[in-house]
Amino acid sequence: MSRVTIAAQPVDTNTLRKALQQPGCGGFCVFEGWVRETNEGREVSGLDYEAYNELAIGEGERIIDEAVQRFGIADARCAHRVGSLAVGDTAVWIGVVSPHRDEAFRACRYIIDQVKQRLPIWKKEHYLVGESSWVACAHAPADEHDHAHQG
């Protein structure tokens, strides 16, 4: 089963959490990204995500492989929404399990940062005032400027 899900409907995060539970793991770290009501000073009414699913899943699997290698975590899952989302909706969910908490925290941070930079997912924001626009985040990991919509 793929550890990465691109979901057109809200994700049952309890199922994802249960899939990660294992007796050797004492640490579970989760990051949820929610749609925020403002971005760069503009009031947001909602947004549309679209993804190139096949590449997004492949790249997401590579990111999780890297996190396992780097931090020695036991397992991880990533789910990302596509479609129309409203303020407060969960856009992305990352869960990581490991024997101890430190590597779980660090791997969770690594995965969300890489997901934002590397997954072929696009976001069109709708504003209370003015024309909708595609949000451009960075391709390059070196770009530290944070256009992040949440988190």
Added chain:
Amino acid sequence: MTSVTVEYYAQLREQAGQGRETITSDADSLAALYGELRQRHGFRLDIAQLKVAVNAQFRDWQQAFADGDLIVFIPPVAGG
């Protein structure tokens, strides 16, 4: 001539007015192919702002492509 399918996402999809097309081209690289399609569809994104994938794998712009390939130009991403 090589026949390939090109898929468009985000602003490229809007500017092309379609999500997918099958085309024939004698371009000798992915970069040259984007140049042709940019002219045809009026894409505003420069090649420096894009990445390119062939059959769901990232590729270098200078690589060639083959009959039946699925080519996707990747605009700046904004997941999360």
